[in-house]
Amino acid sequence: MTTESQIIERLRRIATAPEARGLLDDVAVLDGFVITHDSIAEDVHFLHSDPPASVGWKLVAVNLSDLAGKGATPAGAVLSLTIAGDGAWESEFLTGVEHACESYGLPVIGGDTIALPEDAPRVLGLTAIGRAGPRVPDRSGGRPGDALWLVGTVGDAAAGLAQLRGDPRATGPLVDIYRRPIPQLGAGQALAPVAHAMMDVSDGLLLDARRMAQASGCAIAIDVDALPLSSEFTAERGQSRRARLFAATGGDDYALLAALPPELDPSTLSLPRGTRISRVGTLTAGEAALSLTSGGAPVQLPERLGFEHQGHEHRGVSAAPVGDRS
C-alpha cells in the first residue's frame, strides 16, 4: 500500500459524515449543493512549459467535469492561487480560469492568494460548487442488466499528451483536447435523473469503470470494439486493439460513464445537440469486477487500467482527488 493510499484511508476514516459519501463519489452533497475540489501541482500535473492559460482552463474544466458527472449546474468557484515569481505566469493562468468560468457560467465567488517560497512548484486548487438537480447519482447504484453508456470519446487527450511528450511544441486537435477538455455539463444534467449510476471518466475508462463495478457490486463487461473514438484519434493511432486499449486506459478524457436502465434509449433524452453517446458495455450479476470483450470473445485486461494515484508520475494537468476522486 502506498503512502498516498494510507493517507487516503486515514481521510476516509475521518470523513464519516453522510455528505462525504465515503469520499468515494467524486463530490460531497450538502443540502442542495454538489461540491468538489481538485488541486494540481507544477511538475506533477502540469509542466512549467505548458501554456499557463491552458492550465487555468483545465483546472476549471476538471472540476466542472465532476459536477457534470452528478448532473449539477455550476454555481460558484473558490480559487486557491499561489504566486511564485513575478506574477506573469499567474496572470496568464487567470486568463484561462476566467475564460473557462465564463464559458460554463461558473462565477468566481472567492478564494485565497498566497505567496510561495522562491522556486517552489506552484500548487493551484479549485473548489467548485454546483446546484444539485432533482437527483444526484452516485457511482454505486448500477444494477445487473443495466446498460453502460459513455458520453464523449476516449483517447484524444492521451494521444495529445503523447504528442507533447514527443515534441513539447506539438500542436493540433489532440493537443487542444488534452489542454482544454470540455466538461459534459448538459449531458450530465440530462442523464442524472434517470441514471442508476454516473461518474466522470478522468483516470482512464477501464479504471473508472472498475470503480463503478466495485461500488455497485456488479460485474461490468466492456466491448472494446464499441469504444467511441474521434476521427482525430483514429487518424493518429488507428483503430487496432492496441489503439483501443490505449484509449481506454489513457485518462484525462472527461467523458461521462452512466449505468442506465436497459430499456432506456438515451436519444429520447434532451441531450445537447451534437452529444456523442455510445453504449459500451453491460452490468451483470456476479463478482464486482471488470472484463473486456471483442466480437463476443474475452479480451485480457491490460495490466494498467489508468492512473491509480498519480503520485510523482507526470500526466499533464489533472488531479488525483481524495479516494480516487476526480
Add this chain to the structure above:
Amino acid sequence: MTTESQIIERLRRIATAPEARGLLDDVAVLDGFVITHDSIAEDVHFLHSDPPASVGWKLVAVNLSDLAGKGATPAGAVLSLTIAGDGAWESEFLTGVEHACESYGLPVIGGDTIALPEDAPRVLGLTAIGRAGPRVPDRSGGRPGDALWLVGTVGDAAAGLAQLRGDPRATGPLVDIYRRPIPQLGAGQALAPVAHAMMDVSDGLLLDARRMAQASGCAIAIDVDALPLSSEFTAERGQSRRARLFAATGGDDYALLAALPPELDPSTLSLPRGTRISRVGTLTAGEAALSLTSGGAPVQLPERLGFEHQGHEHRGVSAAPVGDRS
C-alpha cells in the same frame, strides 16, 4: 503595487458575482451558505519544525474564524492535502485537522490529495462551508455613532510567536494560543443578528479595523488603553503603550471585531459563558481612517498596522486570503 496586489486586483475584476462580495468580505455567500478558503504554505505560513498536528488544527481554526466573523454555523470542510515525503508528517497533520473538526462540529465532507515533487514545500488548503444565520454581516455596514467591540484578546499569539522565534522549543500558554487558536463561533452567532459590521481579526487589530473603517466609510478611533490583554500576555510583556501597540498589530488573534449600535449592551446577548467582550473604540463620521487615543489624547499610529500581504515573510501558520481576506 506588489505583484500579489496586482494579482488580487485582477481577481477582483474576475469575481464580479454578488456572491463574491467584491472579495472584500472574508467569505462568499451562496444562498444559505457562507464559504471561505484559506491556504498555507510551508516556509511561508508555518515552519517544518512546527508540530504537524498544530498546523492541522490551525488551518481548520483560521477558516472557522472566518465563519465566526459572519455568524455562520460550521457545515462542512473540503480539504486540499499535498503529500511530500513518507506521509508521516501528513498523518500527524490530519490528527490536528480531525481534532479541530471534531471540537467545532465541522464534518470533513470531501477533498483532494495530491503528491508533490520531492523537496517541494507543502501547500495545504481548506474550504470551510457554514450555514448562514438570519443575517450575514459584512465589514462595510458600520455607521457613525456605532461602538466598536472586540471579542477575545489581542497579542497572545504574537507574543507566543516571538517566544518561538527566540527559542523554537519554547512552550507555554502563549505558544499554545499561537499554535491552537480558538475560533469565536458562539460569539459570532450571537452578534451577527445585531452587528452593523463584523469581521474576524487575523492580520492585526489595527489593520483589520482600518479595513472596516474603509469599507464602512467611517472614521474609527480605538482607545489603546481599552485593548483587552490576557494575564499571560501582561505577565510576559506588561501593559505599556509599547506592549499594547505590539498586541494591536501582531496578528493571528482570531478575535472578532464588531460595530454595534451604541445603545446595545452586548452582555444582554446570549454569548457563550466566559466570552470576553470589550468596547475598544467608536465609529464617527469623517474620513474613512483609523486613529488611536489614550486617556482622550491622540496616539500616533504605528508604521506597520499588521500583516498586509504576508508574501515571503514568515509569520507562522496563517493565510493571506484574496483581497485582504482572512
